[in-house]
Amino acid sequence: MNTSTRLDKRDLILAKGAEVMTRRGYHGTGVQEIVQAAGIPKGSFYHYFASKEDFALQALEHVYTPRLARYAQALGDTRLSPRARILGYYRELLAHFESQEKLEYHCFIGSLSFEMAELLPAIGERVEEVLQSSVNILQRCLEEAQAAGELPAGEDCANLASFIANAWQGVLTRLKVGSTAPMHDFVERLERLLQA
Template sequence: MARVTAHTDTRQGILDTAYGLVGAKGFSGVGLNEILTSAGVPKGSFYHYFGSKEAFGEALLADYFETYLAGLDATLAEPGLSHAERLMNYWRKWQATQGSVDYQRKCLAVKLAAEVSDLSEAMRIALKGGTAAIIERLSRSIAAGVAEGSLGIESEPSTTAEDLYHVWLGASLMAKIVRTDAPFEAAMGTTRRILGLASP
């Protein structure tokens, strides 16, 4: 049992270390030796934990989305708030995270979507599954907001959720290009309009 725990801890340590490196340099820009050195794991032992760099990428995305979805679930279930307030808090957190220089907190879906989708079918599928799970949760929250009367939308909740996720994904990419918060501010305005919320 101790060996299994040690194996799991080391594997998780590699993944945890990789977040900041991949967030800063991208998947292709980070070498395995750099990851292992930063994690304090002997070089050459990578394949003891992952079958290939692609398998490592899949594991990294799976681990990322597991943590991300847990955080999203907590945000969308925050007590004492309407579903509209919870959703707006989610977008505010998105802006704070993506506008930050802390690569450990950066969204890997934003960082890796364009880079790896054409290079690795397995990683593309991992990204597709993770983002679909996010959109599904947003859709449920939007539907609940409509039911409670805090939101007013023109499309189906699922379509609205997908549209909003696309808006924020695009805003995150544009923010990288222009290096200002203007795309996020525009996304926030679009989000309020789509959800039928008055400007603050």
């Protein structure tokens, strides 16, 4: 098997398995469910992953590396003011969820952190790294907003970035009950927070 085929199969297992684990949780997902979703023999799983924990760690990387890259790209778009970048990003997410015929959202990182962060420290550490990377991206954009006079000079951008990121995680949790109302509240409050 060449390297390209090996990576394609690994990526397929990660993508399909992460979807299953997101819906069913870590404990509710066995290796059998992961390989069934990917359409591969069970033995192939252990060709790529040492354990279910190893799979979960690699799946976090697989799911969130491109998401963080998109977030960094959106918040680094110098064609827009820093404030417009942040608000535009979250307004687009709101529009995305509102366009869904049946609102369905399950947060992979949220599910793993609730269920496994204490039980498997390696997962807890990786979840924290991903969330902190997101906060760091937002903080840099907030600092640009501050330098551009879009935020007060005395604003603590690190604290504000952490607050916004934590509020967003709460919104994603609330989406599980099938309403975008918390997301509307979030965007409205964000608009007020990001005023000079």
